[in-house]
Amino acid sequence: MFTPPSAWFTGFIPDLPTPFDAADAVDLTAFAALCERQIAAGLPAIVVCETAGEASTLSPAEQELVIRTAVDVVRGRVRVIAGAVSNATSHAIELARRAEDAGADAVMAVVPAYNKPMQEGMLAHFRAIAGATGLPVILHDVPSRTLRPLADETLLRLVESRSFVGLRDGSADVTRPMRLARHLPAGFRFLSGDDATGFAYIADGGDGAISEVANIAPDLCRTIFSQVRQGRLQSARYLHRRLMPLIGCLSRESPAALKFALSVLGLTSATTRLPIVPLRPAAQREVVRAFAAIADEELIDGVGA
Template sequence: MFIAPSAWFTGFIPDLPTPFDAADAVDLKAFAALCERQIAVGAPAVLVCETAGEAPTLSPAEQELIIRTAVDAARGRVRVIAGAVSNATSHAIELARRAEAAGADAVMSVVPAYNKPMQEGILAHFRAVAGATGLPVILHDVPSRTLRPLADETLLRLAESRQFAGLRDGSGDITRPMRLAPHLPAGFRFLSSDDATAFAYVANGGDGAISEVANIAPDLCRTIFSQVRQGRLQSARYLHKRLIPLIGCLSRESPAALKYALSVLGPMSAATRLPIVPLEATAQREVVRAFAAIADEELIDGVGA
């Protein structure tokens, strides 16, 4: 039975990386293990074929295989959001249709990068993607990558259709949920796209985060979210501050640093696909130091003191 995204598009949702093997092929076995790890800790959903997943380097056939693998692993226990990432509207439509056919629960569509469309073009792009699928569409605004932002006015126009279920917000504006929520449908969800400011975003009315660090410390992220919702802000802030060194490592070289971190924990190889290259030695040591700084409190599963 279909469950409205407002029921599950909340909390810390991991942006899953795409594992590659030594031959540069997608390692579906390792990917299924990443999915199972998140299911085991009670993640509300997983996001595949998006930023951390190196989506621009994946073929449509590879993306479909990845989505099907996530859906098969989930078996209804967790929702699967599939990226439909392209700056060509026709290609984004193809990806959205493939995601629906593969069993995804929602698609995530990003503001087109490089083209620098006007707001009317952004509006038309998202409406065309939504019109090609029966799935809920989650918007992704990330001006640092796309150059053009999703303007508040454009977001409000899109949200007139309940098919647009939420926003992955990479704008860095932590006041956005509080400012816009009164003008949007009650079920519309705001999730931060920035781990560094996720605590502040949720404390200011956000519904969670699409997170890289949740790949590494899912239990801790869930605890932070729960404590914010319970009003225990001092405790949540303390735990979030302990994660900041690791978050800094991940954000500087995404997703190479995330893949290296997960390779240290064991679930996957650190291999990337060009133009992303593996993390260099100095940055690797920084990741290890960030682990060590929080291992004494066992804040990361699988990392000992």
């Protein structure tokens, strides 16, 4: 039975890393374990082959393998959102089609980096991807990586097609959901793409967050979202503030810091793929200190054990 994305594209959704082994191959066993951990935490979906997944360094075959593994592991218990990350429209289309063939529930397409397309170019890029797949498309706007943002006016033109169901908003503009919601279809979802402002984004009308820190503390992130929705903003704000040192570490050296943090918890190797290199010792110590700052309240499973 088809469930519209509006029913599950909400709350905290982790942007999963892609584990690598010592031979630089994708570690599917570790990846499957990361998927199972998120299922156990009750989060509604997972994002694979995107920013934290080092998508730009994965071959199309590797991406398809990761997506198929995610689909096989989750068996419909959560939704799988697959990145179609490329600054070449033809390659993004190929990745979207491979994701659909692999069984993904939606694709996430990002504003092309490096090319710096004008707004008309972004419009044509996203429309071409949506026209090449039957899957719903989630837009990803992340100006810190692409330099040119997805303009509000371009977003409004895109959502004239119901193929576009949501936005991963990495702009850190917490006013965007409230500013645009009345102009968009009722089922369109706004999710923050920035952990540092994720609480404020949700409190100001956002529907959730695509999150790196949710990889580490999925239960806590689900609690924060639930408390915001219940109007318990003071409690949610307190928990989010306790996570801020860790969020700071993750944002400075993504995804190397995320992988190191998960390795501290014994969940996966800290191995990255060039041009990303493992975290420096000084930065590793910062992550450990960030863990120690929240271990006293046992906010993250495994910390302090």
